[in-house]
Amino acid sequence: MSKKAIILITFFVVLSVGFLGYAGYVIKGERGSFFGKEKLPILGVPGHTVPGFSFTDQEGKIKTKEDVKDKIYVAEYFFTTCTGICPKMNANMEKVYAKYKNNPDFLILSHTVDPEHDSVPVLKAYAEKHGADAKNWWFLTGSKKDLYRLARQGYLVDDGTYTGDEDFVHTQWFALVDKTGQIRGLYEGTKKQDVEKLIVDIDRLMEE
The missing domain is CATH 1.20.5 (Single alpha-helices involved in coiled-coils or other helix-helix interfaces)
Structure with missing residues (x-):
């Protein structure tokens, strides 16, 4: 040779x-992923983002979409008198909160589905029960119509079907939202494995 x-x-x-x-x-x-870390999917129709909103938190302060700008957050729906899925959901949400409560780029938004009962003082007492600081875990109330519309058309956590004579949102889903308002994941808040995956996905999203 x-x-x-x-x-x-x-x-x-x-x-x-x-x-x-x-x-x-x-x-x-x-x-x-052959070309590096795979990004989380973007849910909803192309271009979908969480629309504008204006609700009141447990401190009586108005919160809008501008307040979540450039933040990663988890959104859920509950009501304080719920004895079914809500206690388990918020016990699991406490685990998420415990990990990220000192991260200034992370928030939790808990929306009541029963604004007639869940007034600001009621939400404040409920927040204190869960050790939630209003700076980064908001318990929100407002117009029922606006709350429900955001659940369905914004966070995609409810399909709008219901039984009985009265419309009611009763959903176990947590929505993970990125800094641009896109939905990046839905997780069953009553399931340990889903909550564990949510925590993993929050970390992934923070690295994007």
Whole structure:
């Protein structure tokens, strides 16, 4: 074999080893994405974002979409007199809150579905029961029509079907929202494994 052939073979071997090493490094990205970490999906129709809103928190302060600008947050719906799914949901939400309560870029928005009963003082007492600081865990009330519309058309946590004579939102879903208002995941707030996945996905979203 000529000297030139040996040089060429050596060059291609080194090149191949280098490429495989690099590919192996890249493939180690999350969920096996060849080009690095795979991003969370964007839910809803193309271009969907959470619309504007104006609600009152447990301190009597008005919160709008401007207040969540450039924040990652989790949205849920509940009511303080619920004895079914809500206690379990908010016990699980406490775990999420405990991990991120000191992160200035993270919020939790808990919307009441029973604004007639859940006044500001009632929400404040409920928030205190869950150890929630109003700076980053908001318990929100407002117009029932606006609350329900946001649940269905904004956060996509309720499909609008109900039984009985009165419309009522009663959903176990948590919505994960990114800094631009896009829905990046839905999680069953009553299920431990879903809440654990939510925490993992919040971390992933913070790295995007």
